[in-house]
Amino acid sequence: MARLHALCVLDGLDQMDVATMLVTLDDTDATVVRHAIRIAEPLLADVGDDATVLLAKLGNRNWSDHHVRLQLAYSLGYSKTLMATRLLARLARDSVGDPFLRAAVVSSLREDNYADFYSSISRHRATAGWYQEPIMQMATRLNDRELLSQMVAELLERIDDPIKDASDFHTLADTLERIGKKDRQLTRKVHTELADFIDRILLLTHSQDAETSYRVDVVRIIGAVGQVKGAVGQLKGAVAQGNHQLLNFVHPSEPPELQIAAAKVLADNETAELVRRYDSLSPVVRSHVLDILISKESTASQLVAAIQAGTIDAGSIGASERQRLTTHVSDKVKSAAAELFTSASSNDDRAALFDRYRNVSSVSGDANAGRLVFEKQCAACHRVKQIGHVVGPDLSALKNRSLPALLTAILDPNEAVEDKYRSYNVLESDGTVTLGMIAEETSVAIKMLMNEGKTKSILRDEIQQLKSTGKSLMPEELHTVISVAQMSDLIAFLNDVGPPPKTFPGNQPRTVVADADAVVRLAASDAALYGDQIVFEPKHKNIGYWSNPNDYVQWTLQVKQPGRYEVFLDYACPDHTAGNRYQFVCGTEDLSGTVPATRNWDDYRTIEIGTVELRQNDSIVVFRSSGELKKNLLDLRSITLRPSR
Structure with a gap:
């Protein structure tokens, strides 16, 4: 520890010299050596004799400690000498299986050393394979025609049998697609080699040994070569012949992945x-x-x-x-x-649109049929019960499952969309348009999240235009593909995916039926309770401890006599917690107001809070707070619905 402190003090005083550094690099403690290499970075950045002496010292040791090797890989990037590049290549060859060291090595590659680095590792196939992707990306970005051509030629030479050399064949497809996308050129010699290669692989597409993945890569290669800048003569002819054959792949007799790959090229x-x-x-x-x-x-x-x-x-x-x-x-x-x-239908105003769905009822809906509607219309962006893709909000975590809330979310998804779920159009430099949500952003790229959970990373220098649609990724036209009956089924399915109600002695959720006078009494003992704090209290048989905005209660009622009903609240709420807002939802009807005070928690009163229209079917009633709560909402004993006089 003392040696490490002394080393750092010298560095802080800017008193570190090469002689001291050479001694420190011989230290028996790996931590001291690691920090010595880090502190040596300014010395390595020089181009004089001191840097040469240091590099010779670093190159003469076989560093066994993982952290020392990792630091060395990071620090060698400070030197612009061929000696440092070759030492970096040696580290790469000796640590092929270490992903952390590979990342450190790549971080030390620059425009002035990446070609020499690749030249040093290219004779070692295993090493070259690991670094081919980042080297290819750099060469493509820097438009290094000679190195790009060399790497393509090496791949073509290695692929003796495309079916057996599947890994190299797939890499070739990736490489050519990247070159074509960036509009880069290859040498005439490589053009000729590619034309011969296409002629050869087309003959193999009908081989019984050719797996679908191989045939897909054939399609990708033909499409990518067609995008390579300057393709003329023999290469252009080979591509034309390949495209003609690809039309045969867009046929029901072929595997779907092959048809899709061919369609993309064509x-x-x-x-x-x-x-x-x-x-x-x-x-x-x-x-x-x-x-x-x-x-x-x-x-x-x-x-x-x-x-x-x-x-x-x-x-x-x-x-x-x-x-x-x-x-x-x-x-x-x-x-x-x-x-x-x-x-x-799409010209209907919002009120008329919702009026079309006024007879929707989750109670009368078939959850099994709703599952099929969900799979067809919703699964591209939502996932519940192991069905679908995670793109939009988690439907199993919905707090407000009232019918109006669900209908609004389905029929008018842009009414209250969160910013993170707004969609964007991205126009790339090659003309490709991507619609999706921005899932991640870095200084160099954005990651788009699209339907079916697909993702796509787009480099910022490839973005020609980024524009918000101002809308949710969820379609607005679902009313054109979901009938009223299907909507009832879908909402029944969605209501079945949430958490189970809380359980308490004396509380047993059931379907409530009107009495002989058509009066419906929604007792607390018959309600389903959901949330974090809410409980059923046996003393007054009420719902209490209503202190969280996520708490709510729900009843299922059976309406035999449709019409207007007056709604009465039987509750207690002392003055110190009164004044919170509530929301009562029944079917598509919605009432809200402020809770008046009673004398204490044992003083129950009944007040009328409004009227609602009940239709002749089963309905769901939801009672909840509206907004944040000051202390407790109320103690609720029952809600009564009486036919209007």
């Missing part, structure tokens, strides 16, 4: 053919084809034109796809789609 130049085959595609493939076509302005325009012409049935375009088209980054696509999907 979208730009064979949009009309994809549209023609749309009706023959399975739902999974059709969904991906729509996603591909919507992602660019040119293909989205052709898709909208095909729907307008009746080539594609507008009814086959789901709510999510409609939302993407009507909020498209292209004004041309957006306006055409808005006109196309405008219907009588």
Whole structure:
């Protein structure tokens, strides 16, 4: 410890010299050596003899301590000498299986040393394989034509049998896609080698030994090579031949993943053919084809034109796809789609829309049928009971499950959307459009979260435009695909995914039926209690300790005589906690007000809080606080509904 303190003091006084550093590097304690290497970074940054002496010392030792090796990998990046780069390469070769050291090595690579580093490790296949991805990214970003061509040529040379050399084959597909996306050039020699390679792999696509993953990579390679800048002559011909063969892959007899990969490659130049085959595609493939076509302005325009012409049935375009088209980054696509999907139902004002669903009842709904509605219309963004994808809010954690709240969330998702759930359109430099939520941000990239839980990281220097749609990712047009009966089923299913009610002696939730005079008494003993603090108290048979805004109670009632009903509250609430706001919800009816004071917790009073319309079906009644609470809401003994005179 004393030696370490002395070392740090010398560093703080700026008195560290090479002679002292050489002695310190021979220390028997790994912690002292590690800090010595860190403190040596300014010395390593020099280009004179001192740095050479230090590097020679560092290179002559076989550092066994993991932390020392990690620090060395970080610190070697300060030196701009070939000697340091070769030492960094040696560290990389000796620590192939260490992900932390690999990350440290990559952090020390720069524009002036990455090519020499790759040259030093390229003869060691295992090492080169681990570092190929970051080196390729740097070469692509820096437009290093020679190194890019060298790396592609090495991959082509290594792939003797594409089926057996599956890993290298997949890497080649990734590499070519990156080069094509960045619009980079390769040498003429590599163009010729790629043309021969495409001719060879096309013959293997019909081999019985060729797995689907291999055939998908064939498709990716053909598509990527077609994007490589400057492809002419033999290479251009090979790509054209490959694209012609890819049309055969968009067929029901082929695996879905192969059809999807082929459609992605063909979208730009064979949009009309994809549209023609749309009706023959399975739902999974059709969904991906729509996603591909919507992602660019040119293909989205052709898709909208095909729907307008009746080539594609507008009814086959789901709510999510409609939302993407009507909020498209292209004004041309957006306006055409808005006109196309405008219907009588979507022109209804909000009141008329909700009036259509006035007979919805979760009690009469079938939760099993609602599960099917959820799988079809909601699972792309929500996950409950192991169904669907985690994109939107957690529905199992919903606090307000009243019918108005659920209907509002489904039919008008933009009424109260949180900022974190707002969607954005991202236009990339290659013309690709991505609609999703911003899940993460760093200084160099953003991560988009899309339907079906898909994610996509986009580098900031590839973003041409980022624009908020001002709306939720959830579609607005669900009323066009969910009928009133299906809505009852869906809400029954959603009400079945929350937490179970709390249990107390004397409290047994049941369906409440009106008496002979059509009076409905909702006793505390019949209610389902939910929340953190709320309890059933046996003394007055009331619901008490109502101190948390998340607490609520719920009754199920059976209405045999429809009409207007007066609502009465039987409660106690002393002056020191009175004045909190409550909310009473029954079906689509909603009453709210302020709790008046009673003398004490044993003084119960009955007050009328308003009237509601009850329809002839089963209904859910919810009573809860409205907003934050000052102490306790009230002690509730019952709520009574009497037919209006």
